[in-house]
Amino acid sequence: xxxxxxxxxxxxxxxxxxxxxxxxxxxxxxxxxxxxxxxxxxxxxxxxxxxxxxxxxxxxxxxxxxxxxxxxxxxxxxxxxxxxxxxxxxxxxxxxxxxxxxxxxxxxxxxxxxxxxxxxxxxxxxxxxxxxxxxxxxxxxxxxxxxxxxxxxxxxxxxxxxxxxxxxxxxxxxxxxxxxxxxxxxxxxxxxxxxxxxxxxxxxxxxxxxxxxxxxxxxxxxxxxxxxxxxxxxxxxxxxxxxxxxxxxxxxxxxxxxxxxxxxxxxxxxxxxxxxxxxxxxxxxxxxxxxxxxxxxxxxxxxxxxxxxxxxxxxxxxxxxxxxxxxxxxxxxxxxxxxxxxxxxxxxxxxxxxxxxxxxxxxxxxxxxxxxxxxxxxxxxxxxxxxxxxxxxxxxxxxxxxxxxxxxxxxxxxxxxxxxxxxxxxxxxxxxxxxxxxxxxxxxxxxxxxxxx
Amino acid sequence: xxxxxxxxxxxxxxxxxxxxxxxxxxxxxxxxxxxxxxxxxxxxxxxxxxxxxxxxxxxxxxxxxxxxxxxxxxxxxxxxxxxxxxxxxxxxxxxxxxxxxxxxxxxxxxxxxxxxxxxxxxxxxxxxxxxxxxxxxxxxxxxxxxxxxxxxxxxxxxxxxxxxxxxxxxxxxxxxxxxxxxxxxxxxxxxxxxxxxxxxxxxxxxxxxxxxxxxxxxxxxxxxxxxxxxxxxxxxxxxxxxxxxxxxxxxxxxxxxxxxxxxxxxxxxxxxxxxxxxxxxxxxxxxxxxxxxxxxxxxxxxxxxxxxxxxxxxxxxxxxxxxxxxxxxxxxxxxxxxxxxxxxxxxxxxxxxxxxxxxxxxxxxxxxxxxxxxxxxxxxxxxxxxxxxxxxxxxxxxxxxxxxxxxxxxxxxxxxxxxxxxxxxxxxxxxxxxxxxxxxxxxxxxxxxxxxxxxxxxxxxxxxxxxxxxxxxxxxxxxxxxxxxxxxxxxxxxxxxxxxxxxxxxxxxxxxxxxxxxxxxxxxxxxxxxx
Numbered sequence: 012x013x014x015x016x017x018x019x020x021x022x023x024x025x026x027x028x029x030x031x032x033x034x035x036x037x038x039x040x041x042x043x044x045x046x047x048x049x050x051x052x053x054x055x056x057x058x059x060x061x062x063x064x065x066x067x068x069x070x071x072x073x074x075x076x077x078x079x080x081x082x083x084x085x086x087x088x089x090x091x092x093x094x095x096x097x098x099x100x101x102x103x104x105x106x107x108x109x110x111x112x113x114x115x116x117x118x119x120x121x122x123x124x125x126x127x128x129x130x131x132x133x134x135x136x137x138x139x140x141x142x143x144x145x146x147x148x149x150x151x152x153x154x155x156x157x158x159x160x161x162x163x164x165x166x167x168x169x170x171x172x173x174x175x176x177x178x179x180x181x182x183x184x185x186x187x188x189x190x191x192x193x194x195x196x197x198x199x200x201x202x203x204x205x206x207x208x209x210x211x212x213x214x215x216x217x218x219x220x221x222x223x224x225x226x227x228x229x230x231x232x233x234x235x236x237x238x239x240x241x242x243x244x245x246x247x248x249x250x251x252x253x254x255x256x257x258x259x260x261x262x263x264x265x266x267x268x269x270x271x272x273x274x275x276x277x278x279x280x281x282x283x284x285x286x287x288x289x290x291x292x293x294x295x296x297x298x299x300x301x302x303x304x305x306x307x308x309x310x311x312x313x314x315x316x317x318x319x320x321x322x323x324x325x326x327x328x329x330x331x332x333x334x335x336x337x338x339x340x341x342x343x344x345x346x347x348x349x350x351x352x353x354x355x356x357x358x359x360x361x362x363x364x365x366x367x368x369x370x371x372x373x374x375x376x377x378x379x380x381x382x383x384x385x386x387x388x389x390x391x392x393x394x395x396x397x398x399x400x401x402x403x404x405x406x407x408x409x410x411x412x413x414x415x416x417x418x419x420x421x422x423x424x425x426x427x428x429x430x431x432x433x434x435x436x437x438x439x440x441x442x443x444x445x446x447x448x449x450x451x452x453x454x455x456x457x458x459x460x461x462x463x464x
Numbered sequence: 465x466x467x468x469x470x471x472x473x474x475x476x477x478x479x480x481x482x483x484x485x486x487x488x489x490x491x492x493x494x495x496x497x498x499x500x501x502x503x504x505x506x507x508x509x510x511x512x513x514x515x516x517x518x519x520x521x522x523x524x525x526x527x528x529x530x531x532x533x534x535x536x537x538x539x540x541x542x543x544x545x546x547x548x549x550x551x552x553x554x555x556x557x558x559x560x561x562x563x564x565x566x567x568x569x570x571x572x573x574x575x576x577x578x579x580x581x582x583x584x585x586x587x588x589x590x591x592x593x594x595x596x597x598x599x600x601x602x603x604x605x606x607x608x609x610x611x612x613x614x615x616x617x618x619x620x621x622x623x624x625x626x627x628x629x630x631x632x633x634x635x636x637x638x639x640x641x642x643x644x645x646x647x648x649x650x651x652x653x654x655x656x657x658x659x660x661x662x663x664x665x666x667x668x669x670x671x672x673x674x675x676x677x678x679x680x681x682x683x684x685x686x687x688x689x690x691x692x693x694x695x696x697x698x699x700x701x702x703x704x705x706x707x708x709x710x711x712x713x714x715x716x717x718x719x720x721x722x723x724x725x726x727x728x729x730x731x732x733x734x735x736x737x738x739x740x741x742x743x744x745x746x747x748x749x750x751x752x753x754x755x756x757x758x759x760x761x762x763x764x765x766x767x768x769x770x771x772x773x774x775x776x777x778x779x780x781x782x783x784x785x786x787x788x789x790x791x792x793x794x795x796x797x798x799x800x801x802x803x804x805x806x807x808x809x810x811x812x813x814x815x816x817x818x819x820x821x822x823x824x825x826x827x828x829x830x831x832x833x834x835x836x837x838x839x840x841x842x843x844x845x846x847x848x849x850x851x852x853x854x855x856x857x858x859x860x861x862x863x864x865x866x867x868x869x870x871x872x873x874x875x876x877x878x879x880x881x882x883x884x885x886x887x888x889x890x891x892x893x894x895x896x897x898x899x900x901x902x903x904x905x906x907x908x909x910x911x912x913x914x915x916x917x918x919x920x921x922x923x924x925x926x927x928x929x930x931x932x933x934x935x936x937x938x939x940x941x942x943x944x945x946x947x948x949x950x951x952x953x954x955x956x957x958x959x960x961x962x963x964x965x966x967x968x969x970x971x972x973x974x975x976x977x978x979x980x981x982x983x984x985x986x987x988x989x990x991x992x993x994x995x
Contacts, residue, residue, distance in 0.1 A: 012853045014576055014767075016939035017860050025867045025940060029885070034859045037866055037885040038747060040716035045752045050851035054618055057850035060580050067844055070611075071589025073604025075597065084594040087831055094516060096549050098586075101771075104563030105556035108577050110916070111773035113569075115978075116971040117911055120559035121772035124552070127505050130988040134539040140987045143773070146630035149831035177831040184791075184827030188641060188675045231530050261532045275831075285605045286595030286832025287630065288775030301985065307773070312981035315966070315974035324981040330633070330669035331922075335678045340669035343631040343763065347771025354552055357505045360542015363514035369521040376528055394530030415598040423596045445518070 012057055077283060077420070081451040081458075083378075085398045085442025086227070086423040087148065087175050087253040088286065089278045091367075092446055097280050097354045101347055111307075111343070115322045116314075121346065122321035125309035128353040135258050135356075136272040137265025138294035143307040143323075144345040145291025148253055148275030149181040152221065154293065154305045154339055155249045155271045156182050159219030160191060161303045161338065162247060167216045169246075172196035173204050173226035175253060176428050182221070191218075197432050200402070200425075202393040204232050210240040217246040219271070224250050224264055225257055227428070228391065229398035229440065238268025247271060255279055255292070256444075257396040259368030265296045272296070280355030281348050290348035302328060305339030367445060371397035375443040378452045382441070385456050387463035391438070398442040400425070403463065407439040410462055419458045499972060502554040506989045509541030515548050558972040559772070560916045566938050566946050568868075570889045570919035570931025571664070571712055573742045573764035578848065581767065581841035590840045595832035599805050605836060606803040610795045612843045616760060616781055619854070621751025624787030626780045627794065628834035632739060633666040635759025635778025636706075638791060638829055640674040642757055642782060643704050643733045645789040645826040652731065654703035660689055662712045662923035667737060676703060683925055687713040687880040687891075691722055698730035708737035709753070710744065712923040713880055714865065714889035714931065724754025733757065733786070741765045742935070743862055743888035746855030756783040762835070766842035777838035791829045805833070860936035861888040864943060868932055871947045875954045879926050888935075894928025898960025903928035906957045908967035908975065913949035 017025075022034070031037055038046060050056065058066075077090050084090070101107065105120060112118030112125075125143045132141035145151040156168045168186070170179050170193060179195055186193045194212055199205050204226055213220055220241045225231045234250060241248045250264035252274035264272045276290035277283075295304060302325065310324035330337040359367060375397040382401055383390045391400040401422075403410065408426035415421075425438035443452070474494075494501045527533070543551060560567070567574035585591060593602055613625045626642070629635035640657070647654055657671035660681045668678040681697070684690040689707065705727050709717045717723065724734045736750055736758040742765040744750075750758050762768045762777040770776075782790055794806050849857060862885070869890035873881045877895035880886070894903045907917035907930075919931040932950075934943060956964055968974065 012849065012856060014578055014848070015853070015856060015860055015936055016942075017863070017936075021940040022860075022863060025863055029863075029866045029870045031866070031885070034863060037859075037862050038716075040718050040884060040887075041744070041748050042718065042721060045721065045748050047747055047749065047855075050855055051618055051746060051749075052851075054615065054851035055847065057853040058847055060848070063844055063847045064580060064584065066847060067584045067608075067840065068587060068589075070604040070607050071584075071587040073607065074589040074593050075601035076588035076592040077594055078588060078592050080601075082594075084596055086596055088594055088596070090592075090594070094545070096515075096545055100549065100552045100556075102582060103553065103556045105559040105561045106552075106772055107582075107769045108562035108567075108574075109559045109772040110567065110569055110572055110574060110770045114560070114907070114911065114917055115976045116908070116968050116973045117558070117560040117916060118772070119972050120555040120557065123502070123504065123555055123558070124772075126987075126989065130504075130506060131540060133988045146634060146775070147830060147832075150630065150634070150829075175831065177828060180828040181830060184641075184829060187827065188644060189673070190675065231532055233530070233532060258534065259538070260527075260534060261529050262534050263538075266534075266536070282591055283594050284591055285593045285602065285836035287830075287835040288777075288837050289832075301987070308985070308987055310981040311986040312977045314976045318973060320973040320976045322976050322978050322981050324978065324985060324987075327982075329665075331665035333669070334665050335668035335672040337665070337669040337672075340633045340637060340666050340673050341631075342633045342666050343770075343774040343776035345775045346773030347769070348775055350552075350772065353505075354548065356540065357509065357543050357551070358515035358545065358548050359540070360509060360514045361511035361538055361540040363516045363518060363542055364538070364540060366514070366518035366521055367516070369525075370519055372527060372529070373522075373525060376526075379528075392528075394528050394532075396529065412598045412600065415601050420594070420597060420601070427596060 080418045080420045081454040082420045083422040083441045083443065083455060084420055086428060086440050087275055088283055089254055089442060089444055090283055090446050091278050091444050093280055093282055093355060094358050097351050100354050101351050106350055107347065112323060115320065119320060122309050124350050124353050126311065126321050128349045129309060131353065131356045132292050133294050135255060136294045137263025138272055138296045139298040140301050141292065141294035142304055143309050144349040145293050145306055145341065146345060147287065147289035147291045148273065149178045151273035151291035151293045152178045152251050153182050153185045155273045156219060156221065158271060158303050158305060159247045159249060162300060163218045163245060165216050165218035166190065167192040167194060167218060169212045169217050169220045170195040171209055171222040172198040173228060174221055174223045174251060175227050178251060198227060200391065200435055200438055202391055204230050206237055209237060213240055213244050213246055215244055217244055219247040219249045221249045221251060224252055225254060225396050225398065228400040229395040230392050231261055231394045231396055234264065234267040234269065254397065256368050256371055259364035260372055261396060270296055276352045280351030288345060288348055290345045290352055303338060306341050306344060370445045374447050375399065378441065378443045381452055381456050385459050388459060397444055398440060401439050401441055403437045403439060406436050413462060414458050417458055419455055421455060500554050502551065504989055505543060505551060506541050509543045511537065511541055513542040513544060515543055515545040565915060566934060566942050567916045568918045568932045568934050569916060570933040571739055573933060573935055575767055575935040576937035577767055577769040578845060581844045584844045585837050585840045590836065603803065606795050606805055608839055608843055609833065610803045612839050615846050616779055619745060620758065620781045621749030622781035623784040624782045624790060626782065626790040628791055628830050629759065629778040629780055630830055630835055631774060631776035632759055632761045632778045633670060635780045636666055636670040637673060638780045639735050639757030639759060640670055641826045642786040642789040643735065644674055646786055647703055649824060654701055656701050657703055658697065658705045660707065662925045663706060663708060664712065664737060664739060667706045671706065686883045687715050688717050689723060691719045694723060695726050698726060700731060702730060702732045704733045704735050706735040706737060708740060710740045710887035713891050714886040715880060716887055720753040728754065739764060740888060743858055745858045746851060747858045756786050762838045762842040767845045768838045768841040775835055775838065777835035788824050789826050791827060792825045793833055857936050864934040864936060864938055865890050867943055868934055868947060872950060875951055875958065889931055889933035891926060892930040893926045897957045899962065901957050901960060901964055903930055905964040905967065906953055909953040909956065909964045911968035912970050913953060915946060915949060
């Protein structure tokens with residue numbers, strides 16, 4: 012077997028050194044009735060690299076790759092161009108096959124990368140400190156709610172109706188077990204989010220208000236008033252961002268008073284991957300909140316010769332030290348995805364990120380204008396970044412399936428995201444990025460024209 | 465030409481021979497031949513530099529950003545592509561990795577990461593697919609999830625599997641939430657979860673997050689759970705017992721079946737931490753030992769890369785009693801052979817057929833379907849090894865660990881060596897060290913020998929613990945070299961060799977001051993010219 016270096020001679024020599032007659036002598040602690048006497052039935056035997064590749068390729072061909080269609084899906088996962096050098100760097104064995112940097116003297120590569128990553132995320136979010144990553148945006152969202160509970164010592168979180176429904180579900184799932192109360196709402200399909208309704212739901216017991224920016228319908232709105240309303244009641248504002256590219260064009264959540272900013276980092280460097288692995292981002296505006304943060308933090312220090320170096324720090328918050336008193340049970344996070352983000356963001360830089368954001372917005376505006384011309388299509392949003400909602404005169408979910416058969420992946424229907432809300436069934440979320448061509452937009456428009464005629 | 469580096473960062477100069485070691489003259493650059501210093505990207509980049517060609521922004525273009533344009537500088541810097549590649553390549557060389565040598569980190573299973581897995585994960589049909597595409601366009605992806613699920617069920621002898629957990633600790637949480645949901649469904653509000661003292665820190669942290677109080681289970685003199693003490697503690701308040709098997713001392717819990725039977729009799733559930741599954745894959749099925757839930761770290765046993773701290777993947781296999789409570793979404797194959805994606809709206813219609821009753825999921829744990837990129841890699845690995853190869857994996861992993869145990873037990877305190885063979889990892893303590901040397905000093909000495917140290921100070925039940933897990937992907941020659949180094953450093957430790965206290969000498973950095981890092985945390989770069 013190509014991954015196993017021991018030869019049969021090695022095996023018998025080693026057994027002799029150990030003083031065992033056979034390999035079975037090393038498994039004597041396993042009760043005899045539980046020991047399997049041979050390979051498990053019903054599973055195939057080993058296979059060559061060529062055979063396995065063929066099998067997997069056959070499975071991969073049963074999927075329609077985004078690049079092979081006119082593609083407009085978003086809703087928390089976006090198709091962006093990832094420069095070739097990003098994938099090259101994350102495949103260097105020194106990054107790919109390293110462990111969590113517990114021995115900092117021989118992990119400065121990973122640690123320095125994490126320090127750069129934390130700096131990039133903090134600046135992008137308008138925050139003071141970011142951690143070294145979480146699993147994904149949705150789990151980071153729950154961790155933010157949990158952290159707000161620790162900071163305020165309150166147990167009632169208010170969710171905006173325009174928060175990604177899967178994020179809201181993750182929060183509600185976890186809250187069932189921790190005893191937190193989650194006040195959620197259904198989204199209203201209006202050109203602008205219902206901030207008055209949200210403000211009215213904040214009370215003296217509220218630990219945090221959770222809003223998404225841009226929200227699940229693609230709308231962007233000023234969060235300053237919500238921040239003030241939350242702070243007036245002693246609550247924190249948690250802002251969720253699922254499209255980091257947007258923050259190259261619109262104000263950061265930190266600038267508008269967010270206390271905890273979390274999000275999905277997949278757009279920068281990571282790729283679609285059918286939903287994972289992704290990259291949870293987590294940052295706080297007030298450095299005093301650092302000790303309540305979940306997850307790993309990389310910090311600067313010096314070595315015995317006075318040279319600058321980096322280590323994992325403040326680990327007294329973490330499970331391997333604090334056990335049942337830890338701020339989170341998270342251990343492995345998304346290190347390699349953080350590297351991909353870090354490399355891609357370094358390639359972009361301030362200038363590139365702003366250009367990328369501008370190009371996304373330009374094409375999204377173009378798509379919105381063209382779609383508005385299609386009979387039976389109304390563009391809902393008054394403001395948006397690269398994703399907006401259109402309202403059809405028919406069930407959007409069924410329409411999306413029909414268009415998929417024509418190689419047009421038209422977007423994410425609100426019916427798929429909110430199956431229980433009939434009022435949203437005609438809504439379709441359309442995302443446009445720098446990878447969308449004007450030809451793709453025309454293809455979508457004519458396919459819609461045909462179906463809606 | 466690039467704008468000049470404005471930060472004023474200078475590489476640290478070489479140390480003189482303060483430790484009485486000959487390290488040659490200082491260099492102007494601070495480099496030592498191939499040992500290259502590298503500043504932060506923020507110190508060499510610039511806001512006006514970019515390594516990506518994008519259209520220039522038209523300042524006159526109208527926008528629909530609702531008046532929220534970001535006008536202040538973000539504070540990011542860019543590098544051109546050649547500078548970027550060089551920056552990260554230079555950083556990479558400051559990392560130890562499996563590709564460079566044996567990585568004996570106990571309980572972490574640092575085995576070779578096959579490159580076919582990487583190639584497969586990058587096939588456009590897997591890598592370039594959106595999680596919310598219409599299901600008819602992702603049947604192959606659903607088949608991968610379902611096929612992997614089947615392997616996991618067959619290898620563990622369990623009834624069902626939850627695929628969405630993102631890593632081991634997330635999987636633990638999933639398993640504990642299933643247990644709590646099952647108990648609540650029968651109106652049984654139990655409060656306590658028992659964990660052995662040797663448990664991974666994630667176990668008590670997870671139990672606490674799932675709303676339980678945790679209590680320690682005492683260990684016997686043989687490093688295993690004390691069955692009689694456990695039985696005495698079981699009662700109507702115990703929701704579950706969390707056990708790692710093989711345990712973190714590298715030993716198989718011989719009484720596992722009796723433990724499970726006793727827990728079940730007392731109305732509780734058995735959670736097994738599957739971090740150490742590599743020792744028994746293909747040899748023993750946890751389902752035959754009475755386990756109710758066990759997470760499997762695909763990034764350990766099934767070779768997906770650790771990536772410097774993730775991403776991982778932690779599917780959870782479940783017993784028949786717990787399967788109905790698993791998280792959404794999940795996949796299911798119907799009689800016509802089609803694999804479906806079950807989310808909330810279709811869960812009820814499928815549960816009748818698959819569970820003979822109403823599926824009562826505890827909810828959603830993550831936005832999408834789990835770590836697809838890890839699923840493709842793990843499945844590729846399983847298909848490569850096959851049922852026969854996986855069995856050989858466990859045998860070779862255990863053989864390699866025992867070889868290390870028996871090659872060092874004359875020099876180092878091996879607390880359980882007399883009780884029989886170990887499983888996939890060998891445990892040593894610091895009892896025979898001379899002077900005031902600690903396990904940390906030995907670990908840093910191993911760095912100078914060119915190895916990543918073993919897991920140190922864990923498990924907590926052995927003083928100065930050193931947990932060595934070689935894995936099956938090491939040759940005998942590699943093991944012999946490692947043993948020679950380990951013996952040499954152990955001899956120095958036993959002799960009280962004070963020079964170990966200053967180790968490492970040859971790494972990119974000497975010992976780093978962790979106290980300073982925690983006392984005055986610097987967690988992001990600040991431009992010294994602005995502060």
